[in-house]
Amino acid sequence: MRARNTIAMLIMGLALCGGLALAQTPETAQPSQPSQQRYSADGLYNLANSFARAGKPGLAVLNYERAALLAPGDADINANLEYVRATAHVSAEPRNRFARVAEAVSPALAAWLGVLGIALVGAGLLARKMTPRFRWARIGGVLVGVALIALTVSNAMLLRPRMRAAVILVNQTPARVSPVPMGDTAFILPEAETVTMTAEHEDFVLIRTRGGLSGWVARANLGAVVP
Amino acid sequence: MRTWPTHWSRVIVVAILCLLAPLTKANAAADPALAYETVEPSRIKMGETAVIRVVSLDGYLENIQLPTVPGLSFEIMGRVQGLEFVNGKSIPASYILIRVTPQFAGVFTIPGLTPKSATVGLEVYTGDAPNPYAWRSEKPAATPPPMSKAPVPKGIQLRAGGAAFVQLVVPTRPVYVGESVPVDIELGIRPGIVTSLNGPPALTGSDFTLNNLSKEPLRRNQVIEGSPFLVMTWHSALAAVKPGDFSLSVQTPISVKLNTRSAEDQEFAARLGWPFSQIPYNGVAPKDVTIDSPASALKVLSLPKEGRPNDFSGAVGEFQVSSDTSSTRVAAGDPLTLRLHITGVGNFDRVDATMFDHLEHWKTYPAKSTFTASDPAGDKGEKVFEQPLIAGQPGEQSIPALEFSYFNPNTQHYERAQTQPIKVIVAASLADSSLGAPAEAAGGPNGVLMSQAARGLRADHPQPRSSVSELRPLYFQAPFLAVPAALALILAGSLFAVRPHPGRVASKAAERALAQLDAAARSGDPASFFEMARKALQQTFVARWQISPDQITGSELQARLGAAGEDVERLFALADEAKYSKYEAGATDFQRWLKVIRGQLLGDGR
Numbered sequence: 001m002r003a004r005n006t007i008a009m010l011i012m013g014l015a016l017c018g019g020l021a022l023a024q025t026p027e028t029a030q031p032s033q034p035s036q037q038r039y040s041a042d043g044l045y046n047l048a049n050s051f052a053r054a055g056k057p058g059l060a061v062l063n064y065e066r067a068a069l070l071a072p073g074d075a076d077i078n079a080n081l082e083y084v085r086a087t088a089h090v091s092a093e094p095r096n097r098f099a100r101v102a103e104a105v106s107p108a109l110a111a112w113l114g115v116l117g118i119a120l121v122g123a124g125l126l127a128r129k130m131t132p133r134f135r136w137a138r139i140g141g142v143l144v145g146v147a148l149i150a151l152t153v154s155n156a157m158l159l160r161p162r163m164r165a166a167v168i169l170v171n172q173t174p175a176r177v178s179p180v181p182m183g184d185t186a187f188i189l190p191e192a193e194t195v196t197m198t199a200e201h202e203d204f205v206l207i208r209t210r211g212g213l214s215g216w217v218a219r220a221n222l223g224a225v226v227p
Numbered sequence: 228m229r230t231w232p233t234h235w236s237r238v239i240v241v242a243i244l245c246l247l248a249p250l251t252k253a254n255a256a257a258d259p260a261l262a263y264e265t266v267e268p269s270r271i272k273m274g275e276t277a278v279i280r281v282v283s284l285d286g287y288l289e290n291i292q293l294p295t296v297p298g299l300s301f302e303i304m305g306r307v308q309g310l311e312f313v314n315g316k317s318i319p320a321s322y323i324l325i326r327v328t329p330q331f332a333g334v335f336t337i338p339g340l341t342p343k344s345a346t347v348g349l350e351v352y353t354g355d356a357p358n359p360y361a362w363r364s365e366k367p368a369a370t371p372p373p374m375s376k377a378p379v380p381k382g383i384q385l386r387a388g389g390a391a392f393v394q395l396v397v398p399t400r401p402v403y404v405g406e407s408v409p410v411d412i413e414l415g416i417r418p419g420i421v422t423s424l425n426g427p428p429a430l431t432g433s434d435f436t437l438n439n440l441s442k443e444p445l446r447r448n449q450v451i452e453g454s455p456f457l458v459m460t461w462h463s464a465l466a467a468v469k470p471g472d473f474s475l476s477v478q479t480p481i482s483v484k485l486n487t488r489s490a491e492d493q494e495f496a497a498r499l500g501w502p503f504s505q506i507p508y509n510g511v512a513p514k515d516v517t518i519d520s521p522a523s524a525l526k527v528l529s530l531p532k533e534g535r536p537n538d539f540s541g542a543v544g545e546f547q548v549s550s551d552t553s554s555t556r557v558a559a560g561d562p563l564t565l566r567l568h569i570t571g572v573g574n575f576d577r578v579d580a581t582m583f584d585h586l587e588h589w590k591t592y593p594a595k596s597t598f599t600a601s602d603p604a605g606d607k608g609e610k611v612f613e614q615p616l617i618a619g620q621p622g623e624q625s626i627p628a629l630e631f632s633y634f635n636p637n638t639q640h641y642e643r644a645q646t647q648p649i650k651v652i653v654a655a656s657l658a659d660s661s662l663g664a665p666a667e668a669a670g671g672p673n674g675v676l677m678s679q680a681a682r683g684l685r686a687d688h689p690q691p692r693s694s695v696s697e698l699r700p701l702y703f704q705a706p707f708l709a710v711p712a713a714l715a716l717i718l719a720g721s722l723f724a725v726r727p728h729p730g731r732v733a734s735k736a737a738e739r740a741l742a743q744l745d746a747a748a749r750s751g752d753p754a755s756f757f758e759m760a761r762k763a764l765q766q767t768f769v770a771r772w773q774i775s776p777d778q779i780t781g782s783e784l785q786a787r788l789g790a791a792g793e794d795v796e797r798l799f800a801l802a803d804e805a806k807y808s809k810y811e812a813g814a815t816d817f818q819r820w821l822k823v824i825r826g827q828l829l830g831d832g833r
Contacts, residue, residue, distance in 0.1 A: 040691035054665035076685040107700030122718030129725045156702050169657040180592050181562030181615035220560025220656040226698045
């Protein structure tokens, strides 16, 4: 009886803590200042379309990438992203089947599914301590919980590299051998090329291309997918 | 009767002797050494070989040990017997020919191969460019160019037996510390007698700095005191490092054939002119000497302290400054190059980039400078500083005027040169405007291309209903990570809360054992009763005292339980008795033993 009271108190604590955390998450957080930037997949997609129509493939790809981050399964976003890249003669890394499965759900949903998975695993272990009954239900709950956690971890692992992705916004952007304006040019990057940021130094960012080339690019010449 | 002048008869005799003289290879009359060596040619290109000829005039030359010189390999080609003609006399001579093959370029000194022979020099060069500092007499003025009969320059003092001279021409006016002063250095050498120039002229002392001398000095031919000289002239600039009255001179290392013939012979040979004037030097081994110029006085004044600007960096001369930028319209964050041009005459090495220190509101990087001289001395020209700038804020920005202070030795005052401010329009960077709608339609080739391609785009979506303030996924945000972390902690706490308590477990076991004992007592089965009782007590004591069952003896029980120990010991004995001898116990006995057992199982825990 005493143990059950303890569990009940812990669950109430969890509900309180989760509620507080939920209140802090950006999904429901109200902007503290009117100027705070708000993002939506549809808004970013429409903005990217307008940049594409205006002949700015770099800004278009950047906003398509941002929209895809919020809605990875959106067919329109992916189709237009590939289309603009192809028009700008910029290649992209094809996604494999595992990536398509792991990114089938949005990152926000994957995050909450991970929480649910932790709850299912924990509840299954707790029930096993408290009662020997409902054995198959307990095992099933634990397995489902583990699967949900795995889905969340896979989703996070696939999206993690995109946290450091950036898009070249200016055509013929020089990548220099050193982070100074007068540094020698190592190679030239086309507009709309997606690169990975590996380091920063003052006004320059060290980038790495899909081909493995590294160079310093002026911060003003690229846009980070996650600002 | 026609008579010949006396000096003409001497001319004929000497001419005959001179015609024979080139055949001699040793100056035996002048040099008591009876062995010597020569290397021909003394300057070769990489891939070529030279030959050392060791000559002995005092009989057969014994085997000689080949020298060890890093970068050179030696190989004996053979021996030759012959005759050397010295002063008209034939002397038996012995020769050893050694092939020298260089392994890399450089100037090599080959030690004498016999105790009586001197060292010889060999220079090995790469490429086709001639060594500007080496002058060789491989073609001993076979076709001398027409020479000007210039008078003997004032102040020239012939050195090295009259074979060379060096002269430093400095201004006669006082100069200031740091002022770049043009100077001329003239070096005259007699071809065929001076065999090599072993380095550029250098100032003596450390009170002055001299600009790097050109590797291609001006050359002219001049006759001085009846002898042809090759005169090389360097135009350079020197600067004093401290004030005072100084005496300046330059030194030049050369290799020269020092003539040891009598003054009368030399004068006579010189009077004959070329090629007879060369004859006294034939067969003389060259010697390394350093010649110096006559001293030149120079007064150096210190810079006045009065009126010296705080930003004065030591530039002395006459300068003009101007500036421009690579562009007047840039995006925020885009680098912009500010170029500062400084032209004029003076010590450009003291013109530094400190004037860029006052570029507020601009991010600066180390400036790069280049100097382009417009005269051979290097004190006139243009120095250009390239200063990369980055504007942090969009809008109309201004690059302030740049000021430069210097001392003008002509006006003897400090002066200040200033550039004009430059306005630059800084637009917002593309990265900053990535979330704003495009303001202008497609323009340029890329825009046209994209507009045509835009027809293949999928349509816009309806206006969004929900939005987020962060593009970073939830699981990468710290506030959200508190949720699964708190959940995991709560579940771990719950698992900890429902874990079995050891005391409670023992109590339940004791109650179960007492229930079984009670049942056995009611059934009147003393064997089962006492056996179960002993087992329950032993398990309790083992758990309570943390000892093994074998250690639970009568003495142990009495020591730990006191008087109650005797009851327990009696109960253990009854258990054996009931098991093996049909012990009969009454209901009273069962109740009494139940009380004892309960007291121990649920007792004070001693």
